[in-house]
Amino acid sequence: MNPIFWLPEATSLAERVDHIFYGLLALSALTLLLVFMLVVVLAVRYRRGSAARRGPLPEIVNREFEIGWTSITLFLFLFLFWWAASADLRSLAAPADALEIHVVAKQWMWKTQHPSGAREIDALHVPIDKPVRLLMTSQDVIHSFFVPAFRVKQDVLPGRDTEIWFLPTRTGVFPLLCAEYCGTDHSMMRGRIVVMRQQDYAEWLTQQPEGDDLAHEGARLFVARGCSGCHAQSSSVHAPKLAGLYGRTVQLSDGRQVKADDGYIRDSMLQPKRDIAAGFEPIMPSYAGLLDDGEVQSLTAYIRSLAAQTGKADD
Ligand code: HEC
Ligand SMILES: [Cu+2]
Known part of the structure; x- marks a missing residue:
């Protein structure tokens, strides 16, 4: 069932979410019907002056009946919980082969960047049938990346990376909104997501101006901002x-142990005093206010690319 005119579905997630939505809708309608039928039947049957019996309750409500209906509804609710929670969890962990897009939100626009380095403002072109993973951060206040046709909505926070992924299943242009009130022009913070056929996307990419990809830009910043002065081999x-x-x-x-993920690397630059690597002095200066979020993303991408090259730790 896909009534495109009232709830367009453009991702695999949208289909899953809608099945849950229609399931709950049907269940609520049945319950509503049952309750209203009982109201009407009982109101008519026990109206004033009717001959219905009004003594104490008959003994039909026995133990088996109680246990039966309690466990049926319990399992029904457990099933609903599992159904919705598993769909939610699946929307968090992206498949490994996903296309990685970086998103920076600011008052009042969306900036997106493709792995090739191509940048867009208030727009995002993606290929159909390929999972897309968004790594998002905000340059100022809290925003929320909301694509109704994708059933994708994720808060975008300053000083933190959030992510979400989707698998587009339909070509077309879909509205992107900010779903968190973020100031005067919040309602104008709109964009569009263009889902293209794969060959069209490839062609579109080649037409974009040559942007440095994130890792290369990060490598440049690593020297320009003086990181290499301390961190270079030499x-x-x-x-x-x-x-x-x-x-x-x-x-x-x-004594704590932490995993060096995007968040850890971001904190290392912006709040270096917070987590000090064992065996080192806390001499690294904070780069808070000196690096904007795009630069932090680039540096992180660079450090990540170093891991891919060597594969092995050396310290
Ligand atoms: C003055 C020298 C110095 C500069 C400049 C410097 N760092 Fe550091 N950095 C350190 C030291 C010392 C540590 C280890 C102590 C700590 O964790 O704070 C460190 C830790 C780190 C860590 C965590 C490493 C780990 O093994 O846990 C990262 C990531 C990092 N720096 C990135 C950067 C980046 C990116 C820049 C440039 C924007 C930079 N650093 C600039 C000295 C420096
Ligand atoms: Cu916003």
């Missing part, structure tokens, strides 16, 4: 080598 400063860091478990000086 540096005389005692700082951890970053090759192989990404994805590894880091031993911290206070």
Whole structure:
């Protein structure tokens, strides 16, 4: 069932969400019908002056009946919980081969960047039938990335990465909205998602101006912002080598162990005093206010690319 005119469905997630929605709708309608039928039947039957029996309740409500209906409704609710929760969880973990798009929200626009480096504003072109993973962050306040036709909605927060993924199943142009009140022009913070056939997308990409991809831009920033002064192999400063860091478990000086993911690397730059790598002095300066979110994403992409090259940790 897909009444496109009232709830367009353009991703695999949308289909799943709609099945749940229609399921709940049907269940609620049945319950409503049952309740109203009982109201009407009982009102007529026990109206004033009717001959219906009004003594104490008959003994039809026995133990088996109680246990029966309690467990049926219990399992029904457990099933609904499992159904909705599993759809929700599946919308969080992207498949490994997903196309990775970086999104930066700011008052009041959406900036997106493709793995090739191509950038867009208030627009995002994606190929059909290929999973797309969005890594999102905000440059100022809280926004929310909302594509109704995709049933995709995820808050975008300053100082944090959030992600969501989808698999487009229909070509076309779909509205993108901000679903978190974010200031004067919140209602104008709109964009469009263009789902294209795969060959059209490939062609579209080749027509985009040559942007540096994130990792290359990160490599440039790594030198320009002085990171390499401490972190390069040749540096005389005692700082951890970053090759192989990404994805590894880091031993911290206070005994904790953390996984070096995007969030950890972001915090290392913006709040270096928070997690100190074991065996090092807390001499790294904070880059809060010096790097914008796009630059943090680029540097993170660069550090991630180092892990892919060496594969092995060296510190
Ligand atoms: C003054 C020298 C210095 C500069 C400049 C510097 N760092 Fe660091 N960095 C360190 C030291 C020392 C540590 C280890 C102590 C700590 O965790 O804070 C570190 C830790 C890190 C870590 C965590 C490493 C781990 O193994 O847990 C990351 C990631 C990092 N730096 C990235 C950067 C980036 C990106 C820049 C440039 C924007 C930069 N650093 C600039 C000295 C520096
Ligand atoms: Cu917004």
